[in-house]
Amino acid sequence: xxxxxxxxxxxxxxxxxxxxxxxxxxxxxxxxxxxxxxxxxxxxxxxxxxxxxxxxxxxxxxxxxxxxxxxxxxxxxxxxxxxxxxxxxxxxxxxxxxxxxxxxxxxxxxxxxxxxxxxxxxxxxxxxxxxxxxxxxxxxxxxxxxxxxxxxxxxxxxxxxxxxxxxxxxxxxxxxxxxxxxxxxxxxxxxxxxxxxxxxxxxxxxxxxxxxxxxxxxxxxxxxxxxxxxxxxxxxxxxxxxxxxxxxxxxxxxxxxxxxxxxxxxxxxxxxxxxxxxxxxxxxxxxxxxxxxxxxxxxxxxxxxxxxxxxxxxxxxxxxxxxxxxxxxxxxxxxxxxxxxxxxxxxxxxxxxxxxxxxxxxxxxxxxxxxxxxxxxxxxxxxxxxxxxxxxxxxxxxxxxxxxxxxxx
Numbered sequence: 001x002x003x004x005x006x007x008x009x010x011x012x013x014x015x016x017x018x019x020x021x022x023x024x025x026x027x028x029x030x031x032x033x034x035x036x037x038x039x040x041x042x043x044x045x046x047x048x049x050x051x052x053x054x055x056x057x058x059x060x061x062x063x064x065x066x067x068x069x070x071x072x073x074x075x076x077x078x079x080x081x082x083x084x085x086x087x088x089x090x091x092x093x094x095x096x097x098x099x100x101x102x103x104x105x106x107x108x109x110x111x112x113x114x115x116x117x118x119x120x121x122x123x124x125x126x127x128x129x130x131x132x133x134x135x136x137x138x139x140x141x142x143x144x145x146x147x148x149x150x151x152x153x154x155x156x157x158x159x160x161x162x163x164x165x166x167x168x169x170x171x172x173x174x175x176x177x178x179x180x181x182x183x184x185x186x187x188x189x190x191x192x193x194x195x196x197x198x199x200x201x202x203x204x205x206x207x208x209x210x211x212x213x214x215x216x217x218x219x220x221x222x223x224x225x226x227x228x229x230x231x232x233x234x235x236x237x238x239x240x241x242x243x244x245x246x247x248x249x250x251x252x253x254x255x256x257x258x259x260x261x262x263x264x265x266x267x268x269x270x271x272x273x274x275x276x277x278x279x280x281x282x283x284x285x286x287x288x289x290x291x292x293x294x295x296x297x298x299x300x301x302x303x304x305x306x307x308x309x310x311x312x313x314x315x316x317x318x319x320x321x322x323x324x325x326x327x328x329x330x331x332x333x334x335x336x337x338x339x340x341x342x343x344x345x346x347x348x349x350x351x352x353x354x355x356x357x358x359x360x361x362x363x364x365x366x367x368x369x370x371x372x373x374x375x376x377x378x379x380x381x382x383x384x385x386x387x388x389x390x391x392x393x394x395x396x397x398x399x400x401x402x403x404x405x406x407x408x409x
């Protein structure tokens with residue numbers, strides 16, 4: 001008799017964004033003429049940069065000729081993309097990364113979910129609260145989270161990021177083995193200074209912990225004092241794995257490409273005390289379970305780093321950040337408290353008193369025809385907030401803010 005992995009049965013009924021999609025579909029059935037404006041799921045709307053399209057076209061042409069055809073590629077990624085990543089994403093920060101420490105993938109979400117494959121099921125985990133659901137759900141599947149009670153997983157250490165602490169998380173009150181950090185933060189859109197991030201690196205060094213650092217939105221940082229990589233902090237390569245993505249940076253949500261940096265210095269222990277390099281384990285995992293990102297996709301990603309590509313991508317990021325500015329200013333004019341939207345494409349909006357986040361989501365959907373994301377879906381500290389994204393069309397963004405302003409009068 002085949003037995004199911006019963007940890008999957010502990011998962012909440014649906015992934016957050018699937019629940020939102022179902023509610024939106026129900027609305028569309030009952031309100032077929034309504035014009036919906038989507039500001040919930042963080043999908044981009046602007047097309048790929050011309051330099052990326054041209055590179056991908058050239059790669060397709062290569063695949064049509066026997067002498068330039070590419071079959072299976074290296075599971076770790078092609079050297080041409082890895083070298084471009086190291087030069088443009090790390091050398092400019094004064095960070096030294098070896099080519100064998102970079103692993104190209106189909107996106108940061110996949111790697112964030114899969115990284116636990118090489119870590120024991122009984123490691124303790126700490127997450128910022130509110131939290132990107134993948135960090136929790138992937139650990140539920142692995143059996144690390146315990147039981148779900150009153151909105152909390154019993155074996156998860158929740159680290160609140162709230163108005164009361166200025167969205168700056170405090171170090172955990174008890175030791176944890178694995179710490180998830182995401183900066184710029186999804187969903188709150190807030191950031192940490194180098195000194196604040198240094199405290200986490202020092203904690204991990206002192207407690208023999210591992211930091212899983214999701215830096216998928218670093219390209220949106222506007223403040224030069226905000227770190228783009230955890231490896232800007234001394235000692236971080238001994239304790240941190242970093243995830244990055246081309247999805248929001250260069251509009252690859254439908255193309256799929258990201259990468260993970262696993263330094264050779266970072267290790268974990270066996271029960272007998274042997275230190276094992278995680279770089280070697282991750283390489284073995286990828287070679288076994290991953291067939292590599294397509295050649296065409298990687299050529300497109302390489303073009304992001306060309307002079308033309310960098311300029312074109314920069315303009316698209318500025319477009320979204322201008323959306324964020326308009327949204328933040330417009331919502332604050334309504335008397336709403338708004339966080340984020342300065343160094344990140346997400347805005348974290350305080351729900352008016354007396355309403356839950358799901359109730360406010362429903363009111364925006366049915367009364368204003370705007371799709372948002374209820375904060376309660378991001379964990380206990382998310383209750384009382386909504387997440388809005390700045391990835392929409394400019395005209396629709398202006399229209400959405402105008403609708404909300406009119407509605408709130």
